[in-house]
Amino acid sequence: MTVAALIDVRRLGFRYTDGPPALTDITFRVEPGETVAILGPSGAGKSTLLLHINGLLPSRLPTEHSDEATITVGDLPLTSANLNAVREKVGLLFQNPDDQLFCPTVARDVAFGPLNLGLSPEMVTARVERALAEVGLESFADRDTMRLSMGERKRACLAGLLACHPDCLVLDEPFSNLDPRGRQQIASIVRRFSGTTLLATHDLDLVGDLCDRVLVLDSGILCADGETRTILSNQSLMEKHGLSVPTCRDPATMNTEKPSASSPNVTYNSDSGSEDRLPILDHNLPDDPAVPLSRPPDGAPA
Amino acid sequence: MTDNARYTQTRTFHGSVAKLAASLAIVLAACSLSWEDWPATGALLALALAGLAVSGMPLAELARRLALFSPVVALLALSIPLSQGFSSGWSLAATVASRATVSFLAGLWLIHVLPFDEMLLTLKRLRIPDVCISTLSFMHRNIFVLWEETRRIRTARKARRFGRTDRLDEWRAAIGLIATLVIRSLDRGDRIHRAMLARGWDGHFRHWQKVPASDPGPVEPS
Numbered sequence: 001m002t003v004a005a006l007i008d009v010r011r012l013g014f015r016y017t018d019g020p021p022a023l024t025d026i027t028f029r030v031e032p033g034e035t036v037a038i039l040g041p042s043g044a045g046k047s048t049l050l051l052h053i054n055g056l057l058p059s060r061l062p063t064e065h066s067d068e069a070t071i072t073v074g075d076l077p078l079t080s081a082n083l084n085a086v087r088e089k090v091g092l093l094f095q096n097p098d099d100q101l102f103c104p105t106v107a108r109d110v111a112f113g114p115l116n117l118g119l120s121p122e123m124v125t126a127r128v129e130r131a132l133a134e135v136g137l138e139s140f141a142d143r144d145t146m147r148l149s150m151g152e153r154k155r156a157c158l159a160g161l162l163a164c165h166p167d168c169l170v171l172d173e174p175f176s177n178l179d180p181r182g183r184q185q186i187a188s189i190v191r192r193f194s195g196t197t198l199l200a201t202h203d204l205d206l207v208g209d210l211c212d213r214v215l216v217l218d219s220g221i222l223c224a225d226g227e228t229r230t231i232l233s234n235q236s237l238m239e240k241h242g243l244s245v246p247t248c249r250d251p252a253t254m255n256t257e258k259p260s261a262s263s264p265n266v267t268y269n270s271d272s273g274s275e276d277r278l279p280i281l282d283h284n285l286p287d288d289p290a291v292p293l294s295r296p297p298d299g300a301p302a
Numbered sequence: 303m304t305d306n307a308r309y310t311q312t313r314t315f316h317g318s319v320a321k322l323a324a325s326l327a328i329v330l331a332a333c334s335l336s337w338e339d340w341p342a343t344g345a346l347l348a349l350a351l352a353g354l355a356v357s358g359m360p361l362a363e364l365a366r367r368l369a370l371f372s373p374v375v376a377l378l379a380l381s382i383p384l385s386q387g388f389s390s391g392w393s394l395a396a397t398v399a400s401r402a403t404v405s406f407l408a409g410l411w412l413i414h415v416l417p418f419d420e421m422l423l424t425l426k427r428l429r430i431p432d433v434c435i436s437t438l439s440f441m442h443r444n445i446f447v448l449w450e451e452t453r454r455i456r457t458a459r460k461a462r463r464f465g466r467t468d469r470l471d472e473w474r475a476a477i478g479l480i481a482t483l484v485i486r487s488l489d490r491g492d493r494i495h496r497a498m499l500a501r502g503w504d505g506h507f508r509h510w511q512k513v514p515a516s517d518p519g520p521v522e523p524s
Contacts, residue, residue, distance in 0.1 A: 054500050056496045087501075092497075094493065094500075096493070098447050099497050100497040102440060102443050105419070111510045112498075112501055112503075113501035116501060124510050125512050125513040128512070145443070161501075
């Protein structure tokens with residue numbers, strides 16, 4: 001028996017008004033638990049594709065009875081009737097955290113999703129506290145969302161998604177505009193998330209660390225779909241699509257296995273031949289990184 | 303919710319309503335008076351200033367805000383004699399200026415003594431329509447986002463001006479800046495709306511207050 005893919009995109013095409021095709025005939029599957037990167041030059045259609053998976057594009061979705069359904073999340077085809085159910089499964093992180101943080105305080109912003117799920121104030125409080133602890137922002141609950149650094153803003157946005165207990169995280173440029181510590185903090189959260197992750201990024205080193213599979217998108221066309229090591233070590237493919245082979249590690253020695261949750265350390269600079277394992281430099285992260293970030297089974301306490 | 307928490311919440315709500323009502327009463331009273339009723343207008347002005355003094359607003363902060371507000375009111379007031387004639391317009395101009403100043407001070411006092419978030423919650427409990435409350439909430443948040451954006455654009459322009467300052471050029475740049483901001487704000491509004499939809503927004507503003515730890519623990523639905 002074949003296991004149903006968590007995300008199944010078939011023959012997806014899209015064109016913005018008066019523009020060239022943004023996506024052409026995109027077909028791929030993401031299996032449950034996979035971490036998949038979407039690579040490609042700027043303007044390749046990565047963000048457009050991610051918006052489709054959350055049902056934010058196109059503005060008019062197909063109906064239940066039409067044959068146009070091209071995206072399935074879990075067992076739900078993405079149609080106007082299933083829109084909210086699909087959005088409950090998929091947590092979308094936007095490229096610019098200022099677009100996502102629209103409430104006055106961090107806690108209120110994190111509570112936005114759970115409140116829309118119709119949870120009681122007690123459950124919302126529990127989810128907010130847990131999500132903030134998961135991203136290491138427990139002490140930022142009452143902080144004004146404007147008074148956060150870029151890394152803190154991104155983590156606050158992630159807390160907002162985790163509080164909704166999604167099956168799948170869809171992350172648009174989660175590492176952009178971050179210093180190395182900020183990137184590692186986000187990477188640590190992605191690594192500990194036990195669900196499925198689909199992320200668009202230009203950070204090839206972290207792709208090597210985090211992702212099982214890579215999709216290469218260029219000019220709205222899916223040009224490659226394969227194992228991380230295979231894609232990242234293919235210099236001609238990478239250069240053809242405006243990418244480059246990761247500089248600070250040898251793709252052939254890349255660990256394509258998702259690191260175990262009990263081993264939060266990240267290896268850098270394996271070219272040096274030494275096993276330089278750098279600890280996560282974050283005092284705020286939860287003490288027990290072995291606890292995976294996951295959607296609790298139905299009926300379990302928050 | 304425990305009795306204690308409920309009592310505290312009710313007390314806070316009554317306090318917020320009293321502050322809102324006091325501020326609104328001063329504004330309504332000021333707007334019902336003309337310049338000829340200057341003793342009453344003066345009394346309202348003194349009341350608003352006294353409120354600000356009691357609330358602990360620093361004098362420098364008050365002066366700074368008045369300095370930002372005064373040119374707008376002055377321009378507005380001066381436009382009246384220009385359009386209505388210098389014989390009858392001055393009295394109306396003085397009335398507009400006095401009403402605006404008292405209302406501004408009352409509003410300033412309100413935002414100083416009532417956190418914006420609490421004000422929204424109070425308005426919600428007073429059954430003000432959701433659409434008004436969410437509009438106020440986004441306006442408050444996005445004023446700061448836009449202000450940051452304005453600062454970034456101005457800094458970028460300054461960096462390429464190489465110390466040259468030309469008044470006419472500055473005015474032209476300001477007009478360009480406003481146009482850029484309008485377009486970016488529309489774009490941002492669209493993206494924020496998408497971010498809200500992605501987290502289940504259905505057009506209803508839901509307020510949440512952290513439940514104290516002493517309350518019964520959470521139970522997820524089965």
